[in-house]
Amino acid sequence: MEAATALMRTRYDRPDNAPVDSLLCLDTVQPSYEHSHEGMRVRHLRGFDSRTGDFPPRISDQCRLAFSAGDAALSTRGASLQDVVRVVYLVKDASKLSSCGSFASNALGDNRPATTVLVVKKFDRPEVEIELELIARIPEDALAS
Template sequence: MSKKWISSGSDFEKLAGYSRAVIENGLVHVSGTTGFDYATMSIQDDLAAQTHQTFKNIQAALQQAGASLDDVVRVHYLITDASYFSEVAPIFGQYFANARPAATALVVGLVDPRMKIEIEVTARIPT
């Protein structure tokens, strides 16, 4: 199977040499995704709003690949403060109630201080 690339349209993808998602061998690998609204390249300060926008961005990439959040098998959550987890965990549960993917949560520093969360997923394309 050939490889297919999906772009969000962000100039940063070309600059940094990556794709929003890569499809290969029936899997969709979605890059670390943040709460930026790609249409306006703006980000809200509110953690919950960033988290919801992040899922919206991931859903858009998965949809282009022919998959959905229900097809996610692996997720990595990257948050900038451990105290954020209690606020975002119920949001994760809302989006992954059906998929229940294998998950890892890490506390990290992100490349833009406005970002509070980044999420990376792998999904299977339904057959």
């Protein structure tokens, strides 16, 4: 029963003194996907810089890299940032989110998806400042193929 509870727990509701569960760290850099018949959800998009092997210290750089990762993830499924209908921003400090506004606007272009901001106490890695979740409609031509 304890193993099932550990798997159901998210990395955001782990007590401060709890040991890090290796199963919960597998996705610290890689996004995860959920599909429905009309769309997809891409979760755990983070601003990891693969060139340096680190998360940049500024939230704006992490946001830019997270949107780039989201665009790449969507493109593998036949979609783009123009197909996003909802963006969920998970941040430790909501006051820093304003520095992401111009990049988010440029990345999304004319598309203005619904937006949710969730403030979290911490992420599983202390250097992470922001994480994105994108919900997108898959274009009909991509569904047919």
